[in-house]
Amino acid sequence: MDKSNDSGQMLLLAAFTIGFMVVVSTVMLNNIIYASNIASESNNDISYFEVSNIARMTDEATKAAYYNATTGTSFNHTVFSRYLENYSREVTILYAYQGVSFSFTNSTLQDAYFTKNGLSSGQENWTIIDNVNNTDNFTMELTDTSNLGDISEPFEVHALNQSGSSIWCMKMYEEGSNIKVNVSNQTYEIDPFFIDLKGNESYQFDNSTAEKTYSLKYLNSSNVIGLYSLSGELATGESFRCERYKMINATVAISSSKNKINVTLPVTVP
Incomplete structure (x- = not known):
């Protein structure tokens, strides 16, 4: 009687084990087929x-x-x-x-905002160039200043040292019908159609950045539209040139x- 019970239990256990293995094998096979189908579909889709x-x-x-x-x-x-x-x-x-x-x-070529991607909605606080040793040229031509804020929300250009502290800053804003810049606590009325940040000695760009390694950054750059050009030498000895004249919206x-x-x-x- 005991031997019969033992045999029955062994058969039941064996049947259960075989059934479990069949279920697991079926699930694994389905997963393999599903993964294969997904891979096949992906090859025909836009990745x-x-x-x-x-x-x-x-x-x-x-x-x-x-x-x-x-x-x-x-x-x-x-x-x-x-x-x-x-x-x-x-x-x-x-x-x-x-x-x-x-x-x-x-689309047709158009003047760009000074944001990172040239759009009004683009990133407006961004670094133009890092690791600068010397700037040979830095000019701007503003073709539209209608978005320029007042002194409480100016367009700003910063030279930042390697610690991230500002060693030179220009703030540009509208006051009445005039465009003004503030550099080193000195205020100047300017012609926005051509601004020479390096060549104008009043702006003290060279004096502030001489013998320093720095980055150049824009803040509130969605306030202005136009062209900019800068060039110089990096701390590695390589030359650099950053320019933006126009932008275009390409639709694909x-x-x-x-x-x-x-x-x-x-x-x-x-």
Whole structure:
């Protein structure tokens, strides 16, 4: 009787074990099939990498178009437009082989805000360049000062030492119908259409930054629209140049059988 009970218990345990293994195997197989399907679908879909790659290519193509259009004495709109038309055509063909539809539309060139991406909604407190040893040129041309605040909310340019402390600062603001700057507690009325931060000795830029390593930073930069250009030498001995003359909003539409993405890319030039 005891042997019979033991045998029955062993058979029951064996059956339970086999059943459990079948369930586990089935779940694992389903997971493998599901993962395989997901991977297969991802190969036919628009990935984040593809969107990033298109954004990078569009940025580079727009800058190249601007460069080619400015090799003469004046900006050549025809050269600029044709370059981007060729870019759009070539990329459309490239993605067509992958079963992805691509279209590209560029807006006209426009003056940019001094924000990081050139848009009014862009990051307005940002570092233009780090690790500067010497600045050879630093100029601005403001084409629109209608957003410029008063003395309580000025547009600011700072040179910061390696500890993050300001060693030089210019504050620009509107007072009545005049545009003024304050540097080292001295106030000057200026012509906003051309400002030479380094060349104007009254601003004391060279005296404040001499023999120091510093970064240059904008604050409240959504207050102004226009052009800026600066160049010089880094602490590593390398030369640098930072310029922004114009910006363009490039609209890209990408679609596959499973997804569709429309994105507007702000591109600053040069």
